[in-house]
Amino acid sequence: MGARFAVRIPVLASLFPPAVRPVRPVPAVLVMLVVLVVLAACASVPEKPPAAVPATASAPATRYNVARFPIEHYDQDVDHWIRPDAADYDRPLLGAQEQARRFDALRARYFGTGARDPSPWNGTWLAASLLNAAGARQIADSQARRVRRFDNGASGVRKTYGENFQPHTSAWIRTIEANMALAQLDASHAGWPYDAQRRGITVDNALVRLLPTHDPAFYDFREAGEGYPFDALQDSALRPGTPVYTLARSADGAWLLVYSPDLIGWVDARTVASVDERFVATWRAAAQRELGAIIRANVPLADTPPGASAPRYRTFAPIGTVLPMTRSRDGRPAALFPIADLRGQAHIRTATLHASSLVAMPWSLTPRHLAQVMKQQIGRPYGWGNTLFYNDCSAETRSLFAPFGVWLPRHSSDQLRAGRRTDLRDADIDTRLRTLAERGRPLMTLVHINGHIMLYLGNAQRNGESVPMTYQNVWGLSPADNSRRNVIGGAVILPLLKTYPEDPQARSLAAKPLFEISVIGESDAGAPTGGGDAEHAPAADTPEDMPQ
Structure with missing residues (x-):
């Protein structure tokens, strides 16, 4: 203007x-x-039109490499695939003892006090496993690698761009690096004493970033599967009420590097409140009495402060949020959740919720209940690394199984540890699909392909052929030359076909180089039976697979 x-x-x-x-x-x-x-x-008065831009390498790119996949060609009615009239609709998919073991492992990961419980509030485990020389070195090295990964001036680094399509400058990454104050993670500080005052809890949904910045880092948007929403710095999200331990603080105080039950990463300091011993004891005791899970999308958490006439909205709880549970005076279910006072100290509040929003854990893992959660999630947009607090593929499966007390790691390749694993990377597509039908248990089998994961629903007849049906949150399909994307962009039910008539050139998801299946409830010979991966701590670094 x-x-x-x-x-x-x-x-x-x-x-x-x-x-x-x-x-x-x-x-x-x-x-x-x-x-x-x-x-x-x-x-x-109209302005004079600009002169035509010559067709050079610097000319604006046209997104000819993006199209919309007509997912409406495939029935998205959950009841069509998980039949309410089926004889086993209310039959548990996990035995009571197995489910109890997995739930105990989940609770230990969040609130445990045993020597082998990797809870962020467990000083015994932290001192022995993370705050020692090896742990300090691993964390410091991980942070240094992340800085280099996003340094456009370093040799061999894939260039990243900002929201304005301009490449990130050296000054940009140097500013972030300085704010990280990496000296506080130096291995010479090995043997960090465990500090109870570093314990905290999330009081809001918290985006987890690879580096302490809200700035995005996109790869070249002219390449298929790059640009928005694939911010390479966006890793995950923590839900309200998640215990954390602060490993480092940015120089400006705006960011915390936290250890959580799921992963290590940087979060906005405003999303975390400090907890004292009294808070921890109260929260743990409440979680031990009864732990609840959210089973509806984005349930508001609100309480009525003393003297107030109406509830005060605090934040929302996504599906799979785990909170201590109690009952209101009229018998309705209620969730305990934390808020922060002006000093940044955590306090416990109570939100009375509808019975359709909060269930006691572990919820019986039946087709009916799994379908109930699935109906809440299907059709919601894809969110890479929980962008905008939506799910990507592995966040989708985590949210789906959390109410049943089944903890899954955050990243797709790690989720295969939840059950008996079969590696089919060397098999042809026919063998892969046949093996999935023969060895897979409907609703309990994860399928992993090149950084993407989905849930096997069972086989169905399509044009006279038996084909595997899957539930997944997927970005889209691509041809073998990776030149474009046919975008789905959400949680959907999709068959694993050899070819899709809507896009015959698209490569089948079952034809990707990597193809593995894992049956939840069946443990590998070398894995602890029913252990649910309880003792495996979150990795200090994040896999760099970007399956879009």
């Missing part, structure tokens, strides 16, 4: 005679009318 007025101000000046000429007084109202008419004309 400023440039447009800059070139037209002389037009306004030319309407008035030079100051040296004698003129008759002009009524002020008339002057204002003339000015307003001219300004209106300025706003409506």
Whole structure:
């Protein structure tokens, strides 16, 4: 707007005679009318169209490499695939003892006090496994690698761009690096003493970043599967009420590097409140009495402060959020959740919820209940690394199984540890699909392909052929040359076909180089039976697979 007025101000000046000429007084109202008419004309006169941009390498790219996949060609009614009239609709998919073991492992990961419980509040485990020389070195090395990964000036680094399509500068990454104050993670500080004052809890949904910045880092958007929403710095999200331990603080105090039950990463400091021993004891005891899980999308958490006439909204709880549970005076289910006071200290509040929003854990893992959660999630948009607090593929499966007390790691390749694993990377597509049908248990089998994961629903007849049906949150399909994307962009039910008639050139998901299945409830010979991966701590670094 400023440039447009800059070139037209002389037009306004030319309407008035030079100051040296004698003129008759002009009524002020008339002057204002003339000015307003001219300004209106300025706003409506079209500008001269810009000259055509020559077809050079720097010309704007056209997104010819993106199309929309017609997912409506495939029935998205959950009841069509998980039949309410089936004889086993209310039959548990996990035995009571197995489910109890997995639930105990989940609770230990969040709140445990045993020597082998990797809870962020467990000083015994932290001191022995993370705050020692090896742990300090691993964390420091991980952070240094992350800085280098996003340093466009370093050799061999894949260039990243900001939201303005401009490559990130050296000054950008150096500013972030300085704010990380990496000296506090130096291995010479090995043997960090465990500090109970570093314990905290999330009081809001918290995006987990690879580096302490809200700035995005996109790869070249002209390449298929790059650009928005694939911010390479976006890793995950923590839900309200998640225990954390602060490993480092940014120099400006705006960011915390936290250890959580799921992963290590940087979060906005405003999303975390400090906890004291009294809070921890109260929260643990409540979680031990009864732990609840959210089973509806984005349930508001609100409480009524003393003296207030109406509930005060605090935040929302996504599906799979785990919170201590109690009952209101009228018997309705209620969730305990934390808020922060002005000093950043955590306090416990209570939100009374509808029975359709909160269930006691572990919820019976039946087809009915699994379908109930699935109906809440299907059709919701894809969110890479929980962008905008939506799910990506592995966040989808985590959210789906959490209410049943089945903890899954955050990243897709790690989730295969939840059950008996079969590696089919060397098999052809026919063998892969046949093995999935033979060895897979409907609703309990994860399928992993090149950084993407999905849930096997069972086989169904399509055009006279038996094909595997899957539930997954997927970005889209691509041809073998990776030149474009046929975007789905959400949680859907999709068959694993050799070819899709909507896009015959698209490569089947079952034909990717990597293809593995894992049956939940069946443990590998070398894995602890029913252990649910309880003793495996979150990795200090994040896999760099970006399956889009």
